[in-house]
Amino acid sequence: MKVSVLGDVHGNLPALQRALASIRQRGTDRVVILGDLLTYGPFVRDVVDLVADVVGGGRATLLRGNHDWVYSATEQESETYRANLADWVRESIEWCRVRLDYTAFCALPWVDESVVEGILLSHANPYGLNDWTYLSAGPEEERAAAALAGRDVRFGVFGHTHRSRVFSPHLDGGRALLPGDRVEFRRPCADGCAVVMNAGSVGQPRYSPPASVFLELVVEPSSLLAELVPVTYDVGQFCRSIAACSMSEGTKERLKAFFTRD
Numbered sequence: 001m002k003v004s005v006l007g008d009v010h011g012n013l014p015a016l017q018r019a020l021a022s023i024r025q026r027g028t029d030r031v032v033i034l035g036d037l038l039t040y041g042p043f044v045r046d047v048v049d050l051v052a053d054v055v056g057g058g059r060a061t062l063l064r065g066n067h068d069w070v071y072s073a074t075e076q077e078s079e080t081y082r083a084n085l086a087d088w089v090r091e092s093i094e095w096c097r098v099r100l101d102y103t104a105f106c107a108l109p110w111v112d113e114s115v116v117e118g119i120l121l122s123h124a125n126p127y128g129l130n131d132w133t134y135l136s137a138g139p140e141e142e143r144a145a146a147a148l149a150g151r152d153v154r155f156g157v158f159g160h161t162h163r164s165r166v167f168s169p170h171l172d173g174g175r176a177l178l179p180g181d182r183v184e185f186r187r188p189c190a191d192g193c194a195v196v197m198n199a200g201s202v203g204q205p206r207y208s209p210p211a212s213v214f215l216e217l218v219v220e221p222s223s224l225l226a227e228l229v230p231v232t233y234d235v236g237q238f239c240r241s242i243a244a245c246s247m248s249e250g251t252k253e254r255l256k257a258f259f260t261r262d
Contacts, residue, residue, distance in 0.1 A: 001117055004028040005199045005215040007159030011041020012203030015212045018233040019202050034159035035065025035123040039092050040204055040255055042245040044099045055109055064110045065123035066132045072106055088251040095247050117219040120153045124160035134161050141167035141174050141196050148194035157197045163207050164200030164228050169193045179211045179230035187222055208261045235259050
């Protein structure tokens, strides 16, 4: 079985379109979108409409991220969450909020986690509803692997950090995954260990140089092959779309900077 995992879209319509085109060309049995459809990118309704088409086809799963929850939470919950965010993030959320078709957004078939072929997928981590703890390198990855093993799950795939990684005791800990990297594991994992993977981000990668990616999993009875697939699109045009929107100049410069780092 082939599973294509898309992380953190964040309003980046052209990157999402190219990723989906690549998935169609390569073929897949299931698409899993790890959430965070909105915030940062300017294509609010277009992204929601495209995702609605994808999940409406019956072979896709849509997971809820923190930047999905913040638009559907109660006003008090949302205000409490936003109070701890940077000014430019709060501005982007509010900019998206007033442009969002809430009927279409809330009608999407959101789930908080999914298990596909023995692989647990959720937006941030394996800890449950509305826990947005980041799986940073080191102890948090170890803790997540232990949580997976405690649930009798041997593979977990997450997003949220916008950085592609893989963690396993058999890899001497964790390491970054770069575009084009392939990693293969035995199934089931030896010694009861668990593997933690991060699918990176389609819409706003946060490493240098920035590279939009998705994670392709080929699942066999005795193995799992993970490949980080690069997504190529017109980044310059996307940055011009940010520049043309009505957010403040400071926020727009901050958002464009994610795509211009060396």
